Amino acid sequence: MGENKNEKSENDEEGIQVSSRFFMLLVLGFAVVIIGIILIIVASLLGGGSASVGGVIFIGPFPIVFGAGPGVAWLFLISIVISVVMIVVFVLMRRRNYGV
Numbered sequence: 587m588g589e590n591k592n593e594k595s596e597n598d599e600e601g602i603q604v605s606s607r608f609f610m611l612l613v614l615g616f617a618v619v620i621i622g623i624i625l626i627i628v629a630s631l632l633g634g635g636s637a638s639v640g641g642v643i644f645i646g647p648f649p650i651v652f653g654a655g656p657g658v659a660w661l662f663l664i665s666i667v668i669s670v671v672m673i674v675v676f677v678l679m680r681r682r683n684y685g686v
Contacts (some may be wrong), residue, residue, distance in 0.1 A: 639653055639654050639655055640652060640653020640654070640655070640657070640658050640661040641653065642661065642664075642665045642668075644668075644669070644672070646672075648669060649665040649666070649668065649669045651665045
């Protein structure tokens with residue numbers, strides 16, 4: 587009849603504890619994205635001339651690149667460089683963690 591106090595009841599919820607470093611990196615990432623968007627908007631409003639539009643969506647280390655305008659070639663080049671760096675970092679971290 588009496589429950590053991592060491593056992594968890596069905597109503598207890600286990601939450602995922604997030605370290606403060608991870609949370610701060612997450613907030614910093616969002617802040618950098620927002621600042622970048624604001625800078626691009628201000629530069630396009632003040633710069634005049636021709637404009638390029640594009641974006642990169644990373645799913646893991648694989649980029650999905652889209653865009654239009656004269657500067658799209660740079661967008662493709664930068665996305666390829668970032669994806670190569672992400673793959674290299676992933677492989678190095680995996681080797682370090684698993685000792686391969």
